[in-house]
Amino acid sequence: xxxxxxxxxxxxxxxxxxxxxxxxxxxxxxxxxxxxxxxxxxxxxxxxxxxxxxxxxxxxxxxxxxxxxxxxxxxxxxxxxxxxxxxxxxxxxxxxxxxxxxxxxxxxxxxxxxxxxxxxxxxxxxxxxxxxxxxxxxxxxxxxxxxxxxxxxxxxxxxxxxxxxxxxxxxxxxxxxxxxxxxxxxxxxxxxxxxxxxxxxxxxxxxxxxxxxxxxxxxxxxxxxxxxxxxxxxxxxxxxxxxxxxxxxxxxxxxxxxxxxxx
Ligand SMILES: [Zn+2]
Numbered sequence: 001x002x003x004x005x006x007x008x009x010x011x012x013x014x015x016x017x018x019x020x021x022x023x024x025x026x027x028x029x030x031x032x033x034x035x036x037x038x039x040x041x042x043x044x045x046x047x048x049x050x051x052x053x054x055x056x057x058x059x060x061x062x063x064x065x066x067x068x069x070x071x072x073x074x075x076x077x078x079x080x081x082x083x084x085x086x087x088x089x090x091x092x093x094x095x096x097x098x099x100x101x102x103x104x105x106x107x108x109x110x111x112x113x114x115x116x117x118x119x120x121x122x123x124x125x126x127x128x129x130x131x132x133x134x135x136x137x138x139x140x141x142x143x144x145x146x147x148x149x150x151x152x153x154x155x156x157x158x159x160x161x162x163x164x165x166x167x168x169x170x171x172x173x174x175x176x177x178x179x180x181x182x183x184x185x186x187x188x189x190x191x192x193x194x195x196x197x198x199x200x201x202x203x204x205x206x207x208x209x210x211x212x213x214x215x216x217x218x219x220x221x222x223x224x225x226x227x228x229x230x231x232x233x234x235x236x237x238x239x240x241x242x243x244x245x246x247x248x249x250x251x252x253x254x255x256x257x258x259x260x261x262x263x
Contacts, residue, residue: 001030003065004043011250012042015227017161017209020046021056024213024224036227047102047136049073051084054091069101069136074117085123092131098260100128101136108140125153134158134261143169150176159259179207179259184215199240207256208233
């Protein structure tokens with residue numbers, strides 16, 4: 001098992017959002033990483049979802065040399081205790097992750113108290129600023145609220161993962177210094193808005209992601225999503241945009257490094 005290089009090759013594919021620590025990938029995680037590397041994936045970012053999995057995410061970095069983000073995900077709101085913000089603060093200082101994430105707002109699931117989500121989100125944006133880190137955003141039915149907080153807290157950029165908003169919202173995030181993550185949703189013919197945005201937004205605003213093991217692509221719906229699928233997403237994006245794959249790969253690699261302030 002060869003770990004990922006801390007500084008990947010300039011034209012390699014980077015999976016900017018992969019929950020490699022998820023239990024669905026536990027049975028053959030080494031194989032999933034080897035398969036991704038064989039498909040040209042030179043690095044991946046593993047975001048945390050709560051204080052309870054910081055150790056799991058750190059273990060991924062130790063074993064595979066991947067990049068990590070640490071944060072409290074809005075979907076797991078119930079598990080986040082008040083002192084987890086202090087734990088996060090300490091973990092950011094101790095472990096130097098590439099970003100604070102995965103954080104954000106989810107207004108799709110009705111059981112998640114919006115005010116508590118916003119409080120947690122704002123506090124994490126403050127932590128990101130204090131530690132000089134970009135953020136990896138979960139944004140569902142909440143783009144305008146997320147933008148408001150990004151502006152107020154003067155967020156230093158990052159990635160809006162699995163972007164699924166309007167063209168206007170995309171442009172506002174780009175102006176705020178964010179890249180937009182595209183992945184499995186592009187593989188569905190019915191995802192017309194996402195496909196149109198992937199085809200037409202400025203090349204400099206795009207990054208690729210699998211969100212493995214979630215967001216199963218149209219071509220592999222029967223099993224948990226895997227980081228190796230990113231190679232097909234890149235080919236599809238090149239086709240949608242009518243751009244040569246090698247140049248697009250190099251641009252996506254640059255964009256991801258810039259989004260994570262690693263450029
Ligand atoms: Zn995620």
